[in-house]
Each structure stands twice: as structure tokens, then as C-alpha cells.
Amino acid sequence: MTAMLEVKDLKVAYGKILAVKKISFSVDEGQVVTLIGTNGAGKTTTLRTISGLIRPSSGEILFQGKRIDTVPAHEIVIMGVAHCPEGRRIFPKMTVEENLFLGAFTRGDAGVKKDLEAAYDLFPVLGERRNQQAGTFSGGEQQMLAMGRAMMSRPKLLMLDEPSMGLSPLMMKKIMQTVRTLQSQGTTILLVEQNAQAALSLADHGYVLEVGKIVIKGTGKDLLVNDDVRKAYLGED
């Protein structure tokens, strides 16, 4: 079986500065895979390159066996990759419902209305406030909206960039539970996190990035008990 997403020897540069230095990893269907690491490790750059917002300087990205590193961003969405960006990036001047409809922009089928209800089931607070301007929401509510919006394209692969950033512990728990729920519904997930503990306890596989390189990899469980990971990312001596 081929992996759903395969990243091979990926290099990404901003001008002369290499942000991602030849990394390789893969995500199998149905898995949750996490990339962890500190600020500036190249996690966000990696996701933005997969979704076509930036172009790699070398290397390959394959989605379901097809190369996507030269495909325009909007077509990558049509192929089945949804990217829930860092900082949530909801459309602040639009209502919740308008945001969700934009998530289904690539679809013309009749299932959109049903999926809208599914998003409201997943996050009841969105349903209660569907006509409210999204910019007035709290960080946690915006995160739910961003995730609901990403799911509206019916993705095969969902990429989440730091969904727990700036959230209260309670809200973070809720978001992480949702990641579990989405996985159990059959969505493959690539999760980028600074909160290593939370991410690794969910993940089938994890990769630790340090200044653009993968320095440790393993199953989620193994990394949780790995001494180097515990020292560097889980705040233990």
C-alpha cells in the first residue's frame, strides 16, 4: 500500500535562507501523524508547501501517488487536501455560515447542506451563532470554525497547524478530542503542534523537527517516552 501523503527530500527556501532542509516523511491512510518542534523549526513552512502556497526548491510531494508540488493551491484542495492554517485565519467580516460555505467552495454537490449540519453537530456553538460575524469570536471558537470550515471540503487529508495555539487548557482538550473524532470518522490527519504532549498522545507517528531537519522519528508512544524528546519538548530534566 502506498502512503496517502509522501514527502521526499523536501527543501524549501525563503530567498537564500533554507527553512526546510531535505526532510522526508509519510502519512498513511487513517493515521494521525504529527510534526513537533519549536518556533522556526519549519513546521508551518512544510504545511504551506504541501498545500501549494509556497513552492519547494527541490524534492517531491506525492498525494495518493500523484506529484502535487507543481499543482496550483486551489487544485490541491479539489484533490482532497484541506489545510487549517496557523492563526486560524477565518474570514472575520463574514458570518459563521458564510465561512463554512467558503470551505465548500470547490464542491457543487447537494451534500453541502448536510455537511453544514454535520459541522454544527461537531461544534454546537457554531450552530447557535451561525449568523454572527466570525471576527467577534473567541480564539477557541475561531479554531472550531476553522476546523469546521476545513472539513467542509470533505478532505481525505486534513492538515492542522497549531490548533491549540493560544487556547485555554479546557478548550485545548476539546480541540484534541475533536481531532480524535475526525480520525475515527476516517479522516487522515497531519497535525503540527508545539504542544508535544498533547500531539504525541494522539499520534500514530511523530517527527521532531529542529531548524529545518527531522532529528527524531517514531511512533507516538515511543516518542512520548523518548528521553531526548522529554528533555527538549516535554519540559523535564
Place this chain on the structure above:
Amino acid sequence: MDIFVQQLVNGLTLGSLYALIAVGYTVVYGILQLINFAHGEVFMIGAFGALTTSLVLFRGQTSLWILPFMIIGAVIASVVTAVLMERFAYRPLRNAPRLAPLITAIGISVFLQEIVRLNYDHVPFTSWNPFDLPDAKSLIPFPQIDVVTGPAFQVGGVTIQRAAIFTIGALLMCSAVLWYFINRTKMGRGMQAVSQDPDTARLMGINVDRVIVVAFMLGAILAGIAGVAQGLQNNNIDFRMGFLAGLKAFTAAVLGGIGNVAGAVVGGLVLGIVEAMATQYIPGQFGGSPWKDVWAFVMLILVLVFRPEGLLGAKAVDRA
């Protein structure tokens, strides 16, 4: 009182024309943060498109049913101009520093004026004039249309030109259609998304290149219609007509808050009314129509100094 109402009507007519053109500036700015200074030429070419349609297809006829064909001709000419301009002049400069597309816009503007001035009456590089078109180096009479041109209406002491009704009506209809398009269609929502956050819009699967082309087309459609309105009002057109109209429309867009479509309409109307009132009511040396352009630009400067975001507020230029 009659004089005041008369000037109000004059101002609304002038303002409707500015508003129709101003929408093109504001829609493109809202998406690309580009001031398309060649947009006045899109308006001018619209007027020539209408003229050409009338001369080539309906030689000398003045029946009302010809007007829709002239409008279609104007819109086609404007849209083709705007789309080619975007594709070959602006798109290659998409990631260039902002000054580059601005200077390009001025270049395109001169280029389009000269193309029309030098080549309207014959096929380029030949003296062949297959359609017997007039020389565009001076004013060209615009075709008269029954019902729309002709004697003005008198309402009390107020004169209302028939072309004025056409212009104001065109603005009302275009505004309604534009409102529906932007707020109720999928493409319109996509445009709003690109204007708020282009990168995230791409993550929604929105083809940003296509949205940009649609923005140029929308502006061009309204500019083309404005070109017809201007021809009907003034009875003649020339290759320079886009310059001042374009500057005024740009002023209107800034006045209303550039990037804000409703603002462009309001800004156009306000500018038209201010010009009309200044012509009438400013006494002495600085009054009268020779000074009306001065007052229009004085208002632009005042707005830029005291309310740079415009009357209705622009979208924030630096987004989070």
C-alpha cells in the same frame, strides 16, 4: 429653490457617471491593492465600442432598439481591453514592487489613447478603412438615439435631460446587480474572501487568478456602460475623454473609501453633487464651471488629509 434642485439633478447625473467608473477602481483595488490608472481608458474604449457598433451595424439609424446593441458593443470592447490588460501587463508583475504596476498603468493608459487616436479610422500600418470610420484625432459625434436623446423634460422649473435619466438609471441597475453578485453568488463570496485574505482564500480552493480576472471584467462592464452614458450626454466623444473622467472616478473611489464598493457609489454621487453646487454657489472669482475640477480635487486633498479611510471606510490595507 429651482436652481438648487436643478444643480442637484446635474450633480446626480455627473455623479452617477463617476460612480459607474469608480466601481472599477475600487473592485480591482480591493483584491490586488492596485490602482489601475488605465481604467479611464477602458471607459473611453467602451464609448468607442458603442460608436463602432452603431456605425458598422446600423449606419445612421436612431431607433431605440439599437441602444441595447450599442451597450453590448461597449461592454465587449471594455471587457476585452481590461482582460488583455490584466493578462499581459499586470499579471507578469503580480509579485513586483508596487511601483512597477503603477507605472505600467500609466504606460497602458497612454498606449490605449494613442492606439485609438492613430488607428481608429484605418487598419494599423495601412490606410485601409473597411468600415468607413471617422478620424479619431478630434471630437466624433456620438449617434443620436430616439427617446434617449432629444428634447429635455421640464418638471416645474427644472430641466431634466433624457440622457441624465439613462445615466442615473444605469447606475441604479448596475448597483443592484453588483450587490447581488457580490453577496449572493459563489463567485462573489469568493471575491470577498480573496479581498479579506488571499492566501486563505486559496486554501478554500478559490482560483485567485480567476477572481482577479472577474474583478477586472466587472469594472469594465460598468465602465463600458458609463462610456455609452457619456456619449449620449455630451453628443460627442474623443480619445482623451478617459483621462479626466478616470481621475474624477478615482477621486470618487478614494472619497468613498477605496476597496469599498458601496463607497465608490456614494463617493461618485457626493463628488458630482459637490461639483455642481460649487459651480453654482461659490461666488466671485473662484466660482463657475471653470473651477469645478479644482473643487473636486480640493475635496480629494481634504479627504486624504482628514479622513484617509474615506467616507464609508476602506478595508484595512495592512491585513493581520
